[in-house]
Amino acid sequence: MQSKPSVFLLVEDNADDAFFMERAFRRAGLKNPLRIVTNGDEAINYLDGAASYADREQFPFPELVFLDLKMPGRDGFDVLHWVRRERRLDVPVAVLTSSPEEVDRRRASELGADEYLIKPPTKDVILECCRRFALRCE
Amino acid sequence: LSAAAASPSDVSSGDPAGLLAAIVSSSTDAILSKDLGGRITSWNRGAEHLFGYAADEAIGRSIDLISPPDRASEEAALLERVGRGEHVEHFETVRRRKDGSLVEVSINLSPIRDHAGAIIGASSVARDIGEQRRAQERLRVTLDSIGDAVVSTDVDGTVIFMNPVAERMIGCDSAEASGRHVDQVIRITSEVTGERLTIPVQEALRSEDPVRWPSRALLGGAHGAHPVEGTVAAIRSDIGTIGGIVFVFRDISRRRQAELAANRLAAIVSGSDDAIVSKDLNGIVTSWNAGAERVFGWTEREMLGQSILKVIPPERHHEEPDILARFQRGSRVDHFETVRVRKDGTRIDVSLTISPIRDEEGRVVGASKIARDVTEVKAAQAMLERHARELEEKVRERTAMLEESIGDLEAFSYSLSHDLRAPLRAIRGFSEVLSEDYGEHLGDGTRFLDRIMAASERMERLIQDVLAFARLAHQHPPLVPVDVDRVARELIAERPELQLPRADVTVPEPLPAVVGHEATVIQCLSNLLDNAVKFVPPGTLPKVCISAEAEGDCTRICVADNGIGIEPEAQQRLFELFHRVATSGTYHGTGLGLAIVRKAAERMNGQVGVRSSPGKGSTFWLELPTA
DSSP states (O other): OTTSOOOEEEEOSOHHHHHHHHHHHHHTTOOSOEEEEOSHHHHHHHHHTOGGGOOTTTSOOOSEEEEOSOOSSSOHHHHHHIIIIISOOOOOEEEEESOOOHHHHHHHHHTTOSEEEESSOOHHHHHHHHHHTTOOOO | OOOSOOOGGGGGGOOHHHHHHHHHHHOSSEEEEEETTOBEEEEOHHHHHHHOOOHHHHTTSBGGGGSOGGGTTHHHHHHHHHHTTOOEEEEEEEEEOTTSOEEEEEEEEEEEEOTTSOEEEEEEEEEEOHHHHHHHHHHHHHHHHSSSEEEEEOTTOBEEEEOHHHHHHHTSOHHHHTTSBHHHHOOEEETTTOOEEOOOHHHHHHOSSOEEOOSSEEEEETTEEEEEEEEEEEEEOTTSOEEEEEEEEEEOHHHHHHHHHHHHHHHHHHHOSSEEEEEETTOBEEEEOHHHHHHHOOOHHHHTTSBGGGGSOGGGTTHHHHHHHHHHTTOOEEEEEEEEEOTTSOEEEEEEEEEEEEOTTSOEEEEEEEEEEOHHHHHHHHHHHHHHHHHHHHHHHHHHHHHHHHHHHHHHHHHIIIIIHHHHHHHHHHHHHHHHHHHHHHTTHHHHHHHHHHHHHHHHHHHHHHHHHHHHHHOOOOOEEEOHHHHHHHHHHHOGGGSTTTOEEEOOSOOOOEEEOHHHHHHHHHHHHHHHHHSSOTTOOOEEEEEEEEETTEEEEEEEOOSOOOOHHHHTTTTSTTOOOSOTTTOOOOSOHHHHHHHHHHHTTOEEEEEEOTTSOEEEEEEEEBO
């Protein structure tokens, strides 16, 4: 169990951005599992092990969440609120957004985000995150 | 006349001397005689009664017995006159009684002669005139004191008396007038025609009652003509004989003036547009002018004697006791705005002014009430208020719209920063993917990928600038001291394009602190420096110098370059939104940099400017309040 590589969860509604994340992973040489959900509700279900995500073998609990902010339905802030305030989960969350706005940065920090990354993600940023959160890389 | 007191029985004796003695004896007047030496020789009962001395007490004594000490010489003088054969009549003087009291007397003195005709003494008849005098005096004082003028004449009209009021009004004194005919003394003319008027004396002589003078009479006096009213009456004795004529009259100037004033006021009241109403303390209407008829619809006849409550709507009947209480304390009620009801039942807005009506002793006996119909004024006020409300409503709407616009702008900015960037990111990202993963298959095609990436970078900058400008447009950052020197040096240190070998940017002197917003100041400096190093002739090393100039209470941060310079006519438009001086082929820019600086300066209560000439570089300055 201990030797199993860390699982990442990417919450991203934009397929292009998801592609760039996967590419950044590849370029960083990471073979860790990167599970992708495309909206806030799915993210909550995944983290909750609810609905179709009940199987933790197939959908392991992640050790880092990359969270987009702007999404249809429940957005990134809603997910952050659910994670930190409602379920009080301590999984690391790195906000990954195109917004450099101070107001978004502040709000994310208040809701308990651990990182605030501006898109696009690069391999250096990914590796820095792995180091910072002591993730097991493969 | 030696007998002191003859008995009444003597009268019947038929002796003439005895008869005379009886008369003297029974007279109520004091009759006494004295010799030329002043010794009393006879003293009748009247004298006993008047002076208090019995006959045997007086006879043989000096007449000085009854003279007050201050009139001691008077008797001697009188005797001397009588001794010369004179009669002294109605000599009024004072004598002293036995008890010491004084008595006013009128004395007639006659010589007494002996058979030879020689004067041997004097007979003296003294009458007590005190009572009579007092009665006369009372009458005089009364006539003098009454406010009316009194003139009396004999039956023929000859003036015999005028009281002081008459003297004043006619303008001559009693002595002047006495003996003249009353027609010459009292002259009245018609106030209307100016003709002489006749006082109806003959009518008065025939009448039992006083007869009025003609109306509107003017009496010519020393001080001009005065309106007078008067009566004339016959003076009748108890038995009905006419002893004279009395004229009683008075100056009615004041009353006339008061009447005039009252008439004027009445005319004002009746002509007033306002309702003017008076009522007694029970609220019963005592007067009702034409204005009240018009305002309330009820006629005077309908309202006189009626309760004022008739014009007060039932729900406001409670106001009346309050108002009554207020003016009974003597206070006026001014511009009390309330509602009254008309005869036809419609309500009107009125402004009431209520004043107490007082009697001559100052007691409040009623109230006068002026009611002004302010229905139209109220309507106008209401309309004004409605307009004001509408205006407020509009302002609120516009404000809301504006806030909505600002909200829209913020949402737009937010949308720009997210949505617009996503496709841009995709363009750049996939260009990179192509370039990195498939570069060797593209050959010369990679040049186009480079240009796609350069274009998307420019677009990214444009988006950033638009966002920066939008933020400045709707944000009001707090203004605090900013350490410009540190900010400028840090900015240069973290931007490779502002350092050698790409550019030579220097801050030779420390820069003073200003009042502003640090992030905004950084944005301004950054934009100015970007421009300064950008617009240089090709192949030239950009040399930029940052310095400060004091400008009154402000500090100018100057950014001087060795660039291409700017035509004077172009300088004015430099700071406009999306204005670009350089052609896009040579220099890249969004056209927003200086507009952002200008907007930022405005937000921080400062300004921007430029000094430049073509070929000699430019100096852009940002002026902010010195900290």
